[in-house]
Amino acid sequence: MELFQRTTILSSLLAAFPPVRTVAVIPAYNESSTIGSVIDGTSRYVDEVVVVDDGSSDDTAAIAREHGAHVVTHVFNTGVGGAVRTGYQYAIRHDYDFVVQVDADGQHDPEKIPTLLSHAEDADMVIGSRYLNESIDDYPFIRRLGITFFTTVVRKLGGIDITDVTSGFRVYRVSALQDILHRSDNHWAVEQTLDAAQRGQRIEEVSIEMPIRDEGESQFSLDTLVLYPLRMTDTVFRVLLFR
């Protein structure tokens, strides 16, 4: 009888406080050389790893499956924004509590995931910042200039104190994420962060070192560089006017 009572109490407690479920979303485009080790490192800290293969032409999807990740494959390449949005939709549909976003190129150290998650207890979005340590000094001047400019824009317009708006190493509370699903396939970070700030969501930053990538195909092509300011400006105006 006593055992029955204890079991009942335990069941009630579990029902009242269900375990927190976390999924890692890894957007990947032709990252066959690094994806395996990223999945191995990430899977230790989350319940499930989802790789969104954004139309890769190499073995990224097959390697990801071999390493135990759930793979969602895009029919064609949309850009990193489209890939992470698909990952967010997966998290929402599978009732996860938190989403950890990790780059597939090995730039983000999975060992830092617990640090990000611990800050997410009291926040809706946690951003790993390169500006709170010295790793940003290794980045090319033009890229640092771009990051600083758009971070300043988001700080001024959103009224938040952040240092690295374009960082892709983040944790989201899924219940808050549903309100800020971005539309842009290219510059999702600015759109999403500004939108979250305007909605009064709790945004925190944590110092995370991110060495500059030396493998895989870079997202920064000439096309990206030329269109970057125009697309960013368009994104900022759209959030300010329509959200």
Added chain:
Amino acid sequence: MVFGFDYSLVNLLSLVVGLAFLANGYIIVRSERESLELFVMSLLLGAGLIVVAVVPNVFEVVARLLGLEWKARAILVISNLTLFVAVTYLLNRIGHMYDRLSRLNEELSLLRSELEEHQLQTEDKQDE
């Protein structure tokens, strides 16, 4: 004659069309279509038409400034404006189509992943 201006039915029509353009801009904002080009164009055209409707002399000044009193130049300017509107509209539609295609891509990839998961579960059950 009101405030020194001669108003006619054309002014009233311009005012109504101008307000319709402004309303269109407002509806775009409300429905969150987020088409920045259409929004700005609606505001400019709407505000321009309202100004012309309320201050009719402005049109004469602008027409003189643009050389619209010459028929050939007037046709050229109107053609260019029409082309501008058409190009803006088409760019907007392309943006919309891309947006929809991206959503379809997202939905299709998620459904395919669910199907694969379901097939794996079915195979596991059959093996048992």
